[in-house]
């Protein structure tokens with residue numbers, strides 16, 4: 513009986529988990545999803561803009577461990593983000609920061625953070641990117 517109940521609840525639990533994947537993570541100004549099971553791993557979106565001192569949540573939506581590791585000295589490093597896990601990093605200064613996954617960076621798993629004045633400059637110089645058809 514208990515087992516039957518557990519199986520009955522599974523779709524509900526899965527739906528709930530999926531919901532938490534797409535809503536912004538509490539306390540974070542930006543959410544970046546690590547995605548791409550079965551293809552090329554990517555950070556989604558590949559570029560985020562925020563103020564310095566704000567947090568980014570990295571959500572691992574794959575079955576593989578990833579990192580979000582900034583290439584600049586003294587910049588952020590999420591460390592290992594296990595499948596299904598979320599890790600938060602704080603971008604504590606203004607600038608343009610490229611980051612990559614330690615395990616899949618060579619395959620193109622990389623992203624960029626524009627923080628503070630850099631984000632403002634980017635917003636001024638170009639229209640915000642429209643969603644590309646997939």
Ligand SMILES: [Cu+2]
Nearest residue numbers: 578613615616
């Ligand atoms: Cu990776």
